[in-house]
Amino acid sequence: MYIIIVGGGRLGHNLAKSLISQSYEVLVIEKDPELVDRINAELGSVALVGDGCEGKTLESAGARRADIFVSLTGEDEDNLVACQIARHHFNIPRTIARLLDERNEKLFKKLGIDVIINSTNIILEYIKHELPSPPVMHLLKGLEKDFEVVDITIPASAETVGRRVGELALPQGAILALIIRRDRTPLVLGIETLVQGEDQVIAVTRPEDEPSLRAALTGK
Amino acid sequence: MKVIIMGCSRVGARLAELLYRDGHQVTILDIKADSFRRLEQDFGGAALLGSGLDEAVLRRAGIETADAFITATQGDNRNIMAAQVARHIFNVPRVVCRIYDPLRRDLYSELGLETISSTTIVAQMIKEELTG
Numbered sequence: 001m002y003i004i005i006v007g008g009g010r011l012g013h014n015l016a017k018s019l020i021s022q023s024y025e026v027l028v029i030e031k032d033p034e035l036v037d038r039i040n041a042e043l044g045s046v047a048l049v050g051d052g053c054e055g056k057t058l059e060s061a062g063a064r065r066a067d068i069f070v071s072l073t074g075e076d077e078d079n080l081v082a083c084q085i086a087r088h089h090f091n092i093p094r095t096i097a098r099l100l101d102e103r104n105e106k107l108f109k110k111l112g113i114d115v116i117i118n119s120t121n122i123i124l125e126y127i128k129h130e131l132p133s134p135p136v137m138h139l140l141k142g143l144e145k146d147f148e149v150v151d152i153t154i155p156a157s158a159e160t161v162g163r164r165v166g167e168l169a170l171p172q173g174a175i176l177a178l179i180i181r182r183d184r185t186p187l188v189l190g191i192e193t194l195v196q197g198e199d200q201v202i203a204v205t206r207p208e209d210e211p212s213l214r215a216a217l218t219g220k
Numbered sequence: 221m222k223v224i225i226m227g228c229s230r231v232g233a234r235l236a237e238l239l240y241r242d243g244h245q246v247t248i249l250d251i252k253a254d255s256f257r258r259l260e261q262d263f264g265g266a267a268l269l270g271s272g273l274d275e276a277v278l279r280r281a282g283i284e285t286a287d288a289f290i291t292a293t294q295g296d297n298r299n300i301m302a303a304q305v306a307r308h309i310f311n312v313p314r315v316v317c318r319i320y321d322p323l324r325r326d327l328y329s330e331l332g333l334e335t336i337s338s339t340t341i342v343a344q345m346i347k348e349e350l351t352g
Contacts (some may be wrong), residue, residue, distance in 0.1 A: 054322035077273065077301040081324070084300075089327050103275060107301075110308050220266060 001025065004061055005134050006052030007072035008035040010096070011119075015070065016046055028060050052082045055089070057093030063090040070096040076104045083113050086154075129153075136214050139202070149177075149204055153185050159219035166191030168216045171209035178202040222286045226272030226302050227293030229317065231338070233258035235292065238343065240265045247281045272302040278310065288314040296321050303333050 001022050004013045008030030019026045020043055028047040030036050039047040052071060059186030063069070069086035071079040076099060083095035096115040099105055108116050121138070129151070131139045139150040154160065160168060165176065179187045180200040187193065196218075205213045214220065221244045227233050228250035236248045237260055244266030248254060249272045270277035272291065273347045282291065289306035291299035296319050303317035316334045319325040325337040 053324070054321065075297070077295070077297040080304075081300050083329070085324070085327060088331060089323070102271075103300075107305055107309060111304060147350040 001069070002027075002062070002066045003068045003070065004029065004058075004063060004066045004086070005050075005072060006030075007098075008032070008039050009046055009072070009073075009074070011041050012070075012072045013042075015072070017043060020046065029057060029061060053078060053085060054087070056086065058090060066090070066092045068092070069095045072098045073212060074100065076100050076108075080104075080111065080113070080137075081164060082109065087112065099210045112204065136210055146206055147204055148207055148210075149202065149209065150213070152201045152214055154195060154199045154201065154205065154218055158195075158197065158217075160208045160217060161197045162193045163195050164187060164191060164192045165189050165195065168195075171205065171212040174203060174205040174209055174213050174216075176201055176203045221247070221287045221288060222282065223247070223290065224281050224283055224286050224306075226250075226273075226279070226289070226291045226299070228255035228258055228267070229236060229250065229267055230258060230291035230345075234289075234307055235290065236260050237263055249277065249281060263302065273298065273305065275305065278305065281311060283310045286312050290314070290316045290318075292318050296324055300324065300333070303328075307333065 001018055003026050003028065005016055005028045008028045012028055016026045016028050016039065026046055028039055029050050029052040031051055033049050036047040036049045036138040041100055049060065050093060062088060069083060069092040071082040073079055079097040079195050083097045087095050094114050097108060097113045099108060099118045101118050102118055102121060105116060110114060118166040125137050138148055139151050176189050179189055181187060182198040201217060223239055224242050226247045228248050228323050232279050233246060238247050239258055240246045240263055247268055248265060249268050249270055251271050259267060262303050265331050272278065283306065288313045291302050293299055299317050299319060306312040307315045316336060317328065319328060319335050319337050320339050322337055322340050325335045330337045
């Protein structure tokens, strides 16, 4: 599996490191020669100086045989265009873009970027998770464009506590995958499983069904 | 015709003036107020400070009723992204996008944008001038 990463900042550097440790073939394309030197000094010759939107750079990176293309620069327009070139000119089957301004998410989706990573939102989600209300936390988004994996904690006072999973009015297509009990034991759910206070439920849902899933699980 | 031009570059400013003189309703956008100095005194269209990548700014410029949207900033990717916003989010009937890089020019015209590469056009013209 060959993965091209555009952007050799902290994010790209660390991603490359982690993928290399899992034995993937990785190449980082970065404009700043200093960052390229830093990556090559640590990880071997895996980074090259260049513009990830330029045909010649991508050609010499062997983009035609890449399986995954990840664009992590600090500009939405660069990430969008790099992914479109990767997809449409080099026929790379899977494109992943970092998104900085979430107002652009609709456009990225419409233009067929496979996975959109909104780092600001991910951090906000983690912070929200630490707040007392029962939020829906996004674990994985856009894996298969139409679904996301979420984490919902059942408040101790929820009206669903003590009911069987089979009785919950879940939205169609939503799947409860796993419960992690208050004592941190993970449990695969069945229809007879009883909901307990402070259960952490990991579920798969369509984004638009999120409010009804939350309502079915927490009564709110 | 109601036209929005993104980028008060030399090309953007000149185009704005030409269209205005022909009686079109022109709004030109730029992120730097400084750039509007390129417009001539008698330009009677609107100059709006803001980014053409920002949907709120585009709405203020009247993109929902615009007949044409033209990108003329110095950045290819910025031009391409704004052109795709105009085309795919606001369904502007005519979108013309300036792209310097010939590869990107070819790719995005295949993807349905009207693209102009001054690099290719000017190089071609100079060559013709020289070789007849």
